[in-house]
Amino acid sequence: MSVADVSLRRAGEVPVERAPRFPRKPKGISGRSIAIIVFLTICAAFFCVPLYIIITTSFKTMEQVREGAIFSLPAPFTLDAWWSAWDTACSGIRCDGLKVGFWNSMAILFPSLILSIALSSVTGYALALWNVRWANTFLFVLFICAFVPFQIIMIPLIILSSGLKVYGTIWGIAIVHAVLAMPFLTLVFRNYYKGIPQEIMSAAMMDSGSFWRVFVEIILPMSGNILIVVLILQITSIWNDFLLGLTFGGLGTQPMSVVLANVVITTTGEAAYNENMAAALLTAIPPLFIYFVLGKFFVQGITAGAIKG
Amino acid sequence: MPRVQFEDIIKTYGRVTVLKNLDLEIDDGEFLVLLGPSGCGKTTLLNLLAGLLDVTAGRITIGERDVTDLDPKDRGLAMVFQSYALYPTKTVRGNLKFGLASQKIDGAEVDRRIAWAARMLQIEPLLDRKPAQLSGGQRQRVAIGRALVKKVGLFLFDEPLSNLDAKLRTEMRLEIKKLHDELKSTIVYVTHDQIEAMTMATKIAVMDGGVIQQFGTPDEIYSRPRNLFVAGFIGSPAMNLRAGKITNGGGTVTAALDGVTLDLGRYGFASQPADGQPIVVGLRPEHFGAPGQALADAAGTFSLPVQYTEKTGGDATGYLKFGDGLIAARIDPEQIGRFRQGDTVDVSFPQGKVHVFDAVSGARL
Numbered sequence: 001m002s003v004a005d006v007s008l009r010r011a012g013e014v015p016v017e018r019a020p021r022f023p024r025k026p027k028g029i030s031g032r033s034i035a036i037i038v039f040l041t042i043c044a045a046f047f048c049v050p051l052y053i054i055i056t057t058s059f060k061t062m063e064q065v066r067e068g069a070i071f072s073l074p075a076p077f078t079l080d081a082w083w084s085a086w087d088t089a090c091s092g093i094r095c096d097g098l099k100v101g102f103w104n105s106m107a108i109l110f111p112s113l114i115l116s117i118a119l120s121s122v123t124g125y126a127l128a129l130w131n132v133r134w135a136n137t138f139l140f141v142l143f144i145c146a147f148v149p150f151q152i153i154m155i156p157l158i159i160l161s162s163g164l165k166v167y168g169t170i171w172g173i174a175i176v177h178a179v180l181a182m183p184f185l186t187l188v189f190r191n192y193y194k195g196i197p198q199e200i201m202s203a204a205m206m207d208s209g210s211f212w213r214v215f216v217e218i219i220l221p222m223s224g225n226i227l228i229v230v231l232i233l234q235i236t237s238i239w240n241d242f243l244l245g246l247t248f249g250g251l252g253t254q255p256m257s258v259v260l261a262n263v264v265i266t267t268t269g270e271a272a273y274n275e276n277m278a279a280a281l282l283t284a285i286p287p288l289f290i291y292f293v294l295g296k297f298f299v300q301g302i303t304a305g306a307i308k309g
Numbered sequence: 310m311p312r313v314q315f316e317d318i319i320k321t322y323g324r325v326t327v328l329k330n331l332d333l334e335i336d337d338g339e340f341l342v343l344l345g346p347s348g349c350g351k352t353t354l355l356n357l358l359a360g361l362l363d364v365t366a367g368r369i370t371i372g373e374r375d376v377t378d379l380d381p382k383d384r385g386l387a388m389v390f391q392s393y394a395l396y397p398t399k400t401v402r403g404n405l406k407f408g409l410a411s412q413k414i415d416g417a418e419v420d421r422r423i424a425w426a427a428r429m430l431q432i433e434p435l436l437d438r439k440p441a442q443l444s445g446g447q448r449q450r451v452a453i454g455r456a457l458v459k460k461v462g463l464f465l466f467d468e469p470l471s472n473l474d475a476k477l478r479t480e481m482r483l484e485i486k487k488l489h490d491e492l493k494s495t496i497v498y499v500t501h502d503q504i505e506a507m508t509m510a511t512k513i514a515v516m517d518g519g520v521i522q523q524f525g526t527p528d529e530i531y532s533r534p535r536n537l538f539v540a541g542f543i544g545s546p547a548m549n550l551r552a553g554k555i556t557n558g559g560g561t562v563t564a565a566l567d568g569v570t571l572d573l574g575r576y577g578f579a580s581q582p583a584d585g586q587p588i589v590v591g592l593r594p595e596h597f598g599a600p601g602q603a604l605a606d607a608a609g610t611f612s613l614p615v616q617y618t619e620k621t622g623g624d625a626t627g628y629l630k631f632g633d634g635l636i637a638a639r640i641d642p643e644q645i646g647r648f649r650q651g652d653t654v655d656v657s658f659p660q661g662k663v664h665v666f667d668a669v670s671g672a673r674l
Contacts, residue, residue, distance in 0.1 A: 199394035202361050202381075207455070208410035209382035217407065221398035 058082065058278035065273050081274035085282055089275055091262035098279055100252070101259030105286075107170045108245075108255055109238050112177035117230060120182055121223065124189025125215055129201050139190065145183035154247060161248065168250025176248055177238050185230055192226040193219065228294050236287040256283050311372035311385070311462050311495060312337050313358065318367035320353055320519075327353050328519045331367075335512070340489050340496045342506040345516035346542070351499045352467060354516070358497060359388050359465055371463060382411040386463040387456035391471055393448045395440040401427075401451050402436045408455035426457040429488070446477045453488070466498040470505065482508060503543055507531070515539050537671035540591045540664055546626055546637045549592045552668060557584040564590050564665065567632040571609040575660050578674055582665075588674065591664035594626060597638040600647060600654040607657035611636065618648045629654070 057065060058081055059074040087097040094100075127135050157176060158167060166172035196219070204214040245255035254262075260283045264276045313335040320328040327350045335341045343351040356362040358369060360381035369377050376384045387408070395404050405423045414422075427433045430450040440448055449469060456464055466485070470478045486509050489496050500506055506513050507527045515522045515530060515538070523535040534540035540548050553566030555573075562582065564571040571590060582588070598604040613629035613636065625642040628635045638656050640648060648654065665674045 197392060197394065199390040199392050200396065202359075203388070203390060203394040203455075204396075204407075205361065206359065206381045206386075206388050207408050209380050210410070213410060217410075218396050218398075 054277045054281060057274055058281055060274050062270070062272065062274060081272070081278040082282070084272075085263070085275045085279035089263045089272075089279060090266050091259050092266060098256060098259055098263065098282055101254060101256035102282075104170060104249075104253055104259075105239060105256040108174045108177065109235065111171065112174040112181075112238055113231070113234055115175070115178035116181040116185055116234060117227070119178070120185035120230075121189045121220075121227075122215065123182075123186045124191075125193050125219055126211075127186070127190045128193035129196065129219070130211065139187070142183040142186055146187060150180060150243065154243075158247060167248065168253060170253050173245060173248045173253070173255065176244060177241070180244075181234060181237070185234070188230060189223075189226060192223070196222065232290060232294055235290050239287050311374075313463065313495060313497070314368075314370045315354070315358075316368040316370070318354070318357065318369070319365045320350075320357060320362070321365045326519060328357075331519070331521060333514060333521060333524065335495060335497065338493050338495055340486075340498065340509055340511045342510035342513045343497065343499045343516060344501065344503060344506040344513050344542075345522075346501060349516040350519040351501075351516050355388075355465055355467055355497060355499045358384075359386065360384050385461050386465060387459040387461050388465040388467065389452050389456050389469045391468040393440075393452040393472075395448060395451055395455075397440055400437050400439055401432060401443070401454075404440070404451055405436075405454050405458050408458045412459065422458045422460065426454040429457065429491075430454050430484075445473055446481065449473060449481060453485070457488075457492075461494070463495045463497070466496065468500050469498075471500070471502070478505075485509065503545065507543075515542060517542070533673070534591070534664060535673050537589060537591075537666050540666065540673075544593055544595075546594050546639075548664070549594065549636045550589050550666075551592075551631070551634075551636075553588055553590050555582045555584060555586040555588055557582055557586075564588060564663075566590055569609050569611055571658070571663060572660060573608065573663065573665065576663060576665060578665075580674075582674055587668035589666045589668050589671075591666065592636070592658055593662060593664075594637040595639040596659060596662040597640075598657045598659065600627075600638075600640065600644065600656050602657070603655070604657045604659050606660045608660040608663050610655055610657040612653055612655050614653045615648045615650055617650060618645055620645060627654075629656070 053070050056072070056074055057070070059077050059079070061074075061076065061078055061080070064072070064075065085097060086099055086102075088095055089097045091101075126132055127139060132138070161167040161172050161176065166175060200218070201214075204218050208214055208217075239255075240257060241255070242257045242261065245258045246261075249255060249258055260279050263279050313333075315331055315333040318328050318331040319326070331354070333354075343354060345351045353362065357364050360376070360379060360383075364377060367377070368375060371384060371386070374385075396407060399407060402423060405426060406419060409419055409422065423436070424433075427436055430453060432447065432450050432454060435443060435447055435451070440451070443451065449472075452469070469485075470481050473481060482505060485496075485498075489509075498505075498509065510527055512525065513527055513530050514524045517538050523530055523539045525533075530539060530543055534543060534548075537550065541550060551566045553564045553571075556563045556565055556570075562573045562576065562578070564573055598607070603610060611629065611631065613631050616628045616630045616635055618628065618640075619626045620642060623642065625640050625645045627638050627640045627645075627648045629638060630636075666672065667674055
């Protein structure tokens with residue numbers, strides 16, 4: 001037995017010692033799998049081709065764009081369009097680029113994330129794990145609220161927020177985002193916490209019995225998975241929102257999506273396609289970044305080891 | 310080390326009554342086992358004591374304190390759960406520490422208690438592991454440790470061993486028994502496993518249908534079951550229960566069942582039975598005499614054909630055809646060769662071991 005074999009065995013693996021008597025046939029490519037591959041390729045092309053055009057165009061000069069060969073690679077390769085989109089693109093009469101919108105979006109994103117997640121996780125925890133009077137009625141109301149389209153309550157909300165003197169401010173947009181997300185997020189958290197084994201909660205009741213201490217020390221550390229899901233959900237929906245930013249944002253407090261639209265619409269002379277494409281990509285970067293970074297933190301089995309397993 | 314008292318406890322869920330006017334007193338230092346089949350209300354009773362459920366009516370006192378309306382953490386007790394219920398994100402040390410969350414004690418004392426419990430349960434090397442890195446038996450120890458650190462006088466166990474394998478279960482059984490001896494605390498232990506109940510308890514409360522069927526020491530429960538339910542529930546293989554009739558005349562009392570007459574002359578009847586009273590006779594499989602040997606004080610002898618035999622290592626049971634049913638008799642595994650299917654064997658049953666129950670009420674006569 002070789003050294004490698006010994007170390008393999010120690011690792012709990014057993015090396016194959018003789019040729020298999022009943023070798024498995026390798027699976028060939030059938031007509032069915034070819035059809036599936038063709039179908040999937042077409043589907044992928046459907047998304048990839050426009051993306052390819054957007055990306056290549058954003059690195060081209062306007063001279064090359066004017067030539068009209070939209071599938072050609074950028075030559076010369078330039079970052080000028082990206083810079084001007086970020087720094088000097090005109091939205092309406094202001095020519096400060098997308099950066100204003102970017103920082104506005106950031107300023108909207110963080111308060112509304114913290115507000116909506118804090119409120120909805122605590123509410124979900126209370127509804128799922130504590131005896132709350134009228135809990136089911138409350139859940140039903142939340143359920144209904146989660147399905148009311150924003151457009152229906154838009155005008156009343158504007159009147160309300162201007163009465164509260166937050167209309168047109170960054171805080172106004174942030175709060176409205178948080179409030180609108182509340183019903184759905186509460187349902188999400190509540191359903192997740194319902195899955196926590198009853199006995200863990202019983203044990204916590206016997207050990208501490210304090211609403212906040214059990215939440216902070218036991219429940220919150222077990223919420224990793226759902227927090228990631230909610231973060232991705234909230235960041236993308238707040239970042240990509242257009243209507244709310246458009247209607248609630250004042251001059252200079254508009255989020256990036258609204259600024260992007262204005263940049264694309266505002267044209268003096270020719271349409272700067274390369275700049276528009278770069279602006280669109282710039283706006284799309286943050287949610288993409290979130291997907292890639294947070295996606296890695298998806299962990300399985302939050303209750304591993306807590307109960308019999 | 311308090312005394313626990315349940316007074317006139319009623320628990321209903323909607324229109325379903327789970328516990329009916331239950332009274333129970335647990336003495337200081339007692340190891341009480343609540344034993345019964347699934348759905349008999351034993352876990353409900355435990356949860357009422359723990360405060361995880363509210364009583365519909367009634368009063369629970371621990372020591373001199375009425376705890377009926379207190380929160381679980383204020384009742385001065387600790388509980389070990391069936392599924393262990395460890396906090397998955399905390400280390401073993403963190404789990405034990407959180408066991409003290411409701412007690413206002415300083416850090417040094419916390420550390421001292423954790424060290425004490427860890428030593429007692431031999432989990433010292435595991436203190437910095439997460440529950441996921443522990444085996445079932447280790448998790449069970451940590452769960453017990455989390456209860457121990459509280460240093461309370463009353464421990465509740467909710468079927469703590471049912472998730473362990475047979476060998477580990479035997480080990481932990483001994484260990485819990487040892488803990489009880491060392492700590493001298495009161496323990497209320499819920500199980501459906503009669504072996505656990507018989508080996509660990511100082512008192513057993515056999516429950517069925519939300520009612521305590523019998524409350525007594527393991528010996529009492531085994532040797533003088535108060536009714537048919539207890540008789541049939543305790544013992545493995547189960548007691549043979551056969552319907553029959555009393556013949557009371559000429560100064561001798563006998564029971565006639567399916568052609569066999571049992572002499573009940575020395576049976577301690579609570580009151581003289583009437584002639585012709587329908588009864589159920591209980592015969593434990595382990596009390597049958599050896600096949601072919603007539604006992605001196607036999608109440609009766611059965612001459613029955615063998616249906617089949619069952620061997621479990623050091624033990625063997627013969628199933629004999631009697632009327633339209635079977636009678637189980639424990640036999641010496643050495644002699645199992647003499648029990649061939651279809652053969653007729655004579656087995657006698659000793660007088661002092663017969664149980665007689667009223668066929669109508671099910672109560673012991």
